Amino acid sequence: MTDTIDLHLEVLSIIGDVADREKIEAYVVGGFVRDSLLGKPGKDVDIVVAGDGIVFAGTVARKLGAENVVSFPKFGTAMVPYDGGKIEFVGARQERYDPASRKPAVAAGTIKDDLLRRDFTVNAMAVALNASSRGKLLDPLGGRNDLKARILRTPLDPAKTFDDDPLRILRAMRFAAQLDFRIDPAVLRAAEEMRERLRIVSQERITDEFLKLLSSPQPSVGFLPMQETGVLDIVFPEMAALSGVEQRKEYHHKDVFLHTLKVLDNISRETENVWLRMAALLHDIAKPRTKAFREGVGWTFHGHEEIGARMVKPIFRRMKLPLEHVPYVEKLVRLHLRPMALVDEEVTDSAVRRLLFEAGEDIDDLMTLCRADITSKNPRLVREVRRNYDMVARKMAEVEEKDRMRNWRPALNGEEIMKECGIGPGPMVGKLKQAVVDAILDGHIPNEHDAALQYLHSIKERVLGTAR
Numbered sequence: 001m002t003d004t005i006d007l008h009l010e011v012l013s014i015i016g017d018v019a020d021r022e023k024i025e026a027y028v029v030g031g032f033v034r035d036s037l038l039g040k041p042g043k044d045v046d047i048v049v050a051g052d053g054i055v056f057a058g059t060v061a062r063k064l065g066a067e068n069v070v071s072f073p074k075f076g077t078a079m080v081p082y083d084g085g086k087i088e089f090v091g092a093r094q095e096r097y098d099p100a101s102r103k104p105a106v107a108a109g110t111i112k113d114d115l116l117r118r119d120f121t122v123n124a125m126a127v128a129l130n131a132s133s134r135g136k137l138l139d140p141l142g143g144r145n146d147l148k149a150r151i152l153r154t155p156l157d158p159a160k161t162f163d164d165d166p167l168r169i170l171r172a173m174r175f176a177a178q179l180d181f182r183i184d185p186a187v188l189r190a191a192e193e194m195r196e197r198l199r200i201v202s203q204e205r206i207t208d209e210f211l212k213l214l215s216s217p218q219p220s221v222g223f224l225p226m227q228e229t230g231v232l233d234i235v236f237p238e239m240a241a242l243s244g245v246e247q248r249k250e251y252h253h254k255d256v257f258l259h260t261l262k263v264l265d266n267i268s269r270e271t272e273n274v275w276l277r278m279a280a281l282l283h284d285i286a287k288p289r290t291k292a293f294r295e296g297v298g299w300t301f302h303g304h305e306e307i308g309a310r311m312v313k314p315i316f317r318r319m320k321l322p323l324e325h326v327p328y329v330e331k332l333v334r335l336h337l338r339p340m341a342l343v344d345e346e347v348t349d350s351a352v353r354r355l356l357f358e359a360g361e362d363i364d365d366l367m368t369l370c371r372a373d374i375t376s377k378n379p380r381l382v383r384e385v386r387r388n389y390d391m392v393a394r395k396m397a398e399v400e401e402k403d404r405m406r407n408w409r410p411a412l413n414g415e416e417i418m419k420e421c422g423i424g425p426g427p428m429v430g431k432l433k434q435a436v437v438d439a440i441l442d443g444h445i446p447n448e449h450d451a452a453l454q455y456l457h458s459i460k461e462r463v464l465g466t467a468r
């Protein structure tokens with residue numbers, strides 16, 4: 001096994017040359033080294049120097065002609081944006097125990113000291129950049145073996161590593177899913193023991209890890225250990241509550257949590273869209289709240305799609321997720337049973353038109369969610385449900401071809417309704433508009449301006465009359 005790494009990236013030679021001139025040791029560390037060894041070098045680079053990281057970052061930035069050095073003196077780090085990615089600099093550190101104080105102090109250290117303080121052995125490898133040893137791999141903790149064995153271990157006792165930064169508990173779950181690695185049992189035990197410490201971590205950092213996990217190829221690989229260690233109760237209690245909720249087995253897994261993970265993995269094979277994945281994660285989120293036992297029927301979850309849709313916004317708020325995606329996720333959660341309902345009843349044009357109207361341009365994503373929602377282990381049933389969805393999709397394509405429902409606008413708008421009926425703004429306008437829209441969607445009148453106007457006049461007395 002060679003211990004010299006081909007770094008491929010020109011900027012790393014430039015940094016090495018600057019380090020030689022400044023007579024300072026410089027290394028590339030962390031994710032860049034890990035990913036290079038996995039054969040997928042990234043754009044973001046972390047540099048450690050045996051000296052002052054901020055001063056060195058300034059010297060490199062001048063050499064690269066990069067203008068914006070962002071430095072964080074409190075942490076001794078600096079960031080230089082470069083070539084669409086970023087280069088982060090830090091001085092090597094170690095902890096010194098001062099017998100007079102119970103708190104360890106951070107002091108300058110060697111590169112090996114620095115590697116010991118990192119999160120996982122696979123992230124604790126460094127490659128030298130100075131010309132005399134350029135490309136030489138420093139791996140004092142056996143990161144390369146762990147990379148081969150596909151296992152996440154901490155450089156120190158996991159309790160110590162997590163104590164330094166409890167976010168690492170979540171990073172273990174995220175890397176497991178991102179890299180498809182196992183987590184060392186000792187690390188899982190420490191995660192369970194120390195999970196309460198996650199409460200002191202900022203929501204932004206937690207959400208950042210959550211989104212990376214959600215974007216991974218098979219998110220269940222991270223969510224399962226989160227649930228097993230109780231970490232999920234802290235970072236996502238509504239999701240943790242799905243565990244142990246039983247349902248009938250026909251189309252789904254018995255346990256709503258395991259079913260949800262399956263749906264999430266299914267959809268992750270189909271799309272990179274993290275908000276569609278989020279909709280999959282949340283589609284049954286209200287099942288624990290709506291669960292009821294009906295004699296002769298078994299467990300029911302009446303209205304879980306509507307209540308679930310209403311849970312989306314508070315969850316986004318608490319997790320500080322971007323609120324602009326709320327309407328999309330709400331819509332998919334609210335509508336996720338509708339295509340199946342179309343299968344059950346006789347598929348009328350009117351029912352298809354309504355669904356197309358309500359889903360609008362998100363109809364394909366809704367169908368992707370519905371197909372991902374089939375998690376039965378019975379192949380005959382799976383084939384049957386898939387065939388039914390194919391049939392609904394064909395019907396939708398036909399109606400879409402005829403009526404162009406996706407970007408459909410009703411032929412009358414609110415302004416006109418107010419003018420024609422001589423009323424001002426208020427709930428009556430919505431009521432009248434809904435009546436016209438219903439008539440069009442049900443196929444009673446064509447979606448044409450004159451027909452809509454005529455219909456409005458034929459119903460206005462009755463509708464307005466009921467309000468008086």
Ligand code: CTP
Pocket residue numbers: 029030031032044046117118119120123124165167168171
């Ligand atoms: N690191 C750490 N503890 C943390 C965060 C980061 O020890 N809580 C160290 C690790 O050595 C990590 C490096 O800093 O490899 C860079 O961190 P980051 O950019 O967050 O992660 P990467 O490993 O680069 O992976 P990714 O880019 O996929 O997030």
